[in-house]
Amino acid sequence: MRAFSYHRAATPAAAIAAAGSTTAYVAGGTTLIDLVKLDVLRPARLIDVNGAGSAAITARADGGLRVGALVRNSDLARHPLVREKYPVLAEAILSGASPQLRNMATTGGNLMQRTRCTYYRDGISPCNKREPGSGCAAWEGIHRSHAVLGGSEACIATHPSDMCVALAALAATISLQGRAGRRTLPFDAFHLLPGATPEKEHALLPGELITAVTLPAPAKGERSWYLKLRDRESYEFALASAAVVLRLQGRRIASCRIALGGVGTKPWRAHEAEAVLTGAVPAEALFRHAAEAALQSARPRPGNAFKVELARRVLVRVLALLVEGQPSVRQI
Amino acid sequence: MKGNKVAIKLKINGALRRCVVEPQAVLLDVVREQLELFGTKKGCDHGQCGACTLLVNGRRIVSCLTLAVMHDGAEVTTIEGLEQNGQLHPVQTAFLECDAFQCGGCTSGQIMSAVGLLGEPVGPDDNAVAQAMSGNLCRCGAYQNIVAAVQQARARRG
Numbered sequence: 290m291r292a293f294s295y296h297r298a299a300t301p302a303a304a305i306a307a308a309g310s311t312t313a314y315v316a317g318g319t320t321l322i323d324l325v326k327l328d329v330l331r332p333a334r335l336i337d338v339n340g341a342g343s344a345a346i347t348a349r350a351d352g353g354l355r356v357g358a359l360v361r362n363s364d365l366a367r368h369p370l371v372r373e374k375y376p377v378l379a380e381a382i383l384s385g386a387s388p389q390l391r392n393m394a395t396t397g398g399n400l401m402q403r404t405r406c407t408y409y410r411d412g413i414s415p416c417n418k419r420e421p422g423s424g425c426a427a428w429e430g431i432h433r434s435h436a437v438l439g440g441s442e443a444c445i446a447t448h449p450s451d452m453c454v455a456l457a458a459l460a461a462t463i464s465l466q467g468r469a470g471r472r473t474l475p476f477d478a479f480h481l482l483p484g485a486t487p488e489k490e491h492a493l494l495p496g497e498l499i500t501a502v503t504l505p506a507p508a509k510g511e512r513s514w515y516l517k518l519r520d521r522e523s524y525e526f527a528l529a530s531a532a533v534v535l536r537l538q539g540r541r542i543a544s545c546r547i548a549l550g551g552v553g554t555k556p557w558r559a560h561e562a563e564a565v566l567t568g569a570v571p572a573e574a575l576f577r578h579a580a581e582a583a584l585q586s587a588r589p590r591p592g593n594a595f596k597v598e599l600a601r602r603v604l605v606r607v608l609a610l611l612v613e614g615q616p617s618v619r620q621i
Numbered sequence: 622m623k624g625n626k627v628a629i630k631l632k633i634n635g636a637l638r639r640c641v642v643e644p645q646a647v648l649l650d651v652v653r654e655q656l657e658l659f660g661t662k663k664g665c666d667h668g669q670c671g672a673c674t675l676l677v678n679g680r681r682i683v684s685c686l687t688l689a690v691m692h693d694g695a696e697v698t699t700i701e702g703l704e705q706n707g708q709l710h711p712v713q714t715a716f717l718e719c720d721a722f723q724c725g726g727c728t729s730g731q732i733m734s735a736v737g738l739l740g741e742p743v744g745p746d747d748n749a750v751a752q753a754m755s756g757n758l759c760r761c762g763a764y765q766n767i768v769a770a771v772q773q774a775r776a777r778r779g
């Protein structure tokens with residue numbers, strides 16, 4: 290592995306003061322160390338933020354939950370309040386990675402997870418994300434796992450996170466701290482579409498550090514679920530997944546928020562599907578109509594066209610499950 | 622300290638060890654090459670196979686994707702630390718009794734992963750165990766017996 294220097298920060302302010310154009314923050318390391326070994330990322334200096342922030346999960350007075358950026362994925366998924374009030378989040382986390390990686394990976398780090406696009410990771414193929422202006426090998430190459438939503442000719446790399454899909458459906462808020470002070474961002478504003486600049490993946494300012502993720506209080510009677518379809522039953526990235534947060538009132542869907550995973554260049558909030566469902570009486574035909582709306586803007590390539598229908602079906606399935614009742618989170 | 626090297630302390634298998642490591646040295650390489658504990662195996666070196674699984678402060682992690690400098694003061698348990706007073710750990714016994722390995726390349730990682738699993742809220746059925754062990758690949762395909770061994774260790778623990 291390429292050499293770098295190491296700095297352990299004791300507070301967020303110290304971490305931010307140490308940050309520069311050739312530094313990288315490290316917490317769990319599961320993405321960063323992997324990509325440094327592959328020589329895809331080449332930081333000159335790592336700033337260890339494990340001692341520089343919160344690893345606490347705190348219930349808020351308004352009924353919401355504040356999750357410190359350093360909370361490990363496994364601790365978040367197993368927290369009683371998360372399992373009870375946000376089953377979609379627990380299920381999404383437990384359907385991703387492996388137990389070992391979930392013990393290491395942090396909440397903040399998961400937001401910064403990099404794509405699994407093999408052309409990005411191989412270090413030599415044309416890749417606008419790794420080397421702006423070099424082209425996109427996936428466009429004409431093997432792109433079975435690539436995105437059908439939110440792509441551009443410059444990049445069709447899929448956002449790999451399960452957790453982020455749940456956070457998009459939960460309409461979480463991200464707390465940031467930087468040189469200019471603190472601010473919050475709605476979850477959907479954090480990740481960027483690739484457009485002509487796929488190397489810019491998020492709205493962070495230089496040196497800015499994720500300090501927490503806040504989940505809004507669930508509405509009374511709210512149900513939520515995450516379902517992930519993939520080539521293996523465990524320890525595999527999504528081909529298509531859906532996160533749904535839904536509330537019924539009488540016979541109707543009073544409100545719902547939907548996000549799709551495995552098919553987008555970012556965790557994909559499906560506002561069009563939400564509009565179809567809100568106020569309507571649940572029925573298979575309605576779910577299908579909503580799923581069509583969610584995928585209306587899909588622009589598949591030849592090798593990933595199957596994902597359009599797969600994503601529709603996974604969304605229909607989650608909606609049907611949630612109308613029946615709240616499924617229980619897996620025990621692992 | 623010469624160059625960028627960093628002095629750290631690790632409580633490894635109960636004994637305090639001091640090492641001087643390069644910042645980019647992953648825990649796996651320090652355990653093997655500096656501490657000369659060769660039971661922890663390097664498989665893929667990218668967090669995909671689980672062969673390098675060990676326990677840090679009681680939790681199972683893959684030691685190839687974490688820097689040794691990040692674990693200054695931590696308690697590390699490797700396969701060499703499982704045996705107590707000449708007695709194998711119940712998971713080791715179960716792996717022997719259930720014939721849960723063939724070539725053995727993945728076995729120390731499997732066993733360390735199973736020891737970590739014992740402290741986790743994993744459901745009672747075989748499917749939950751299979752999912753909870755899915756971070757450890759076995760190219761020989763001994764999966765059925767690995768699940769049986771984990772179940773046996775859990776049953777004996779009560």
